[in-house]
Amino acid sequence: MSIGVADDDDVGYAYRIGVDARGNYTGLAGLHNPARIDAPTFNGEAKFAGTASMRIIDRLTPQSSFAQSVPFTAPIVVRVDLAEGTFAGRTSPPSSSADWQLTFNGTFSGGDMTGTSRLTGLRFDTSGAFLGRAGDEKAIGAFHGNNSEDVYAGGLIATR
Secondary structure (H helix, E strand, O other), X not given: OEEEEEOXXXXXEEEEEEEOOOOOEEEEXXXXXXXXXXXOOOOOEEEEEEEEEEEEEOOOOOOOOOOOEEEEEEEEEEEEEOOOOEEEEEXXXXXOOOOOEEEEEEEEEXXXXXXXXXXXXXXXXXXXXXXXXXXXXXXXEEEEEEOOOOEEEEEEEEEO
């Protein structure tokens, strides 16, 4: 399954979750038109708020002949610190133990965010990659990860 999301400026993300050529479940994500977001001119810290969406395949087993791709959408906050050269973010806390929570962090330089993501939930704790871009008014991100039992991929758009 492939999904793409873009705002009115045609800036956003795309992701795909499914089965690769070897028959393994996998997820990939990337940015759409990140160069349209100029490097930030603000000093200090900035907070962006928006929405993250992703697909998740939870608890795969070799005995299972069927796996379900589950959608997940949540409010998200991204904090960028120009002085420290870092960024961090998370979705709102889960409303129940069955929900998932995405957290991410890494380095920030010239508008680019590079780091790691982690998706946790009931019987779910999987880490992966995060990449993004933030400017004065907007931040976008893409993330994906997998282990032998779980897969996730998605993205975010947030404004300041």
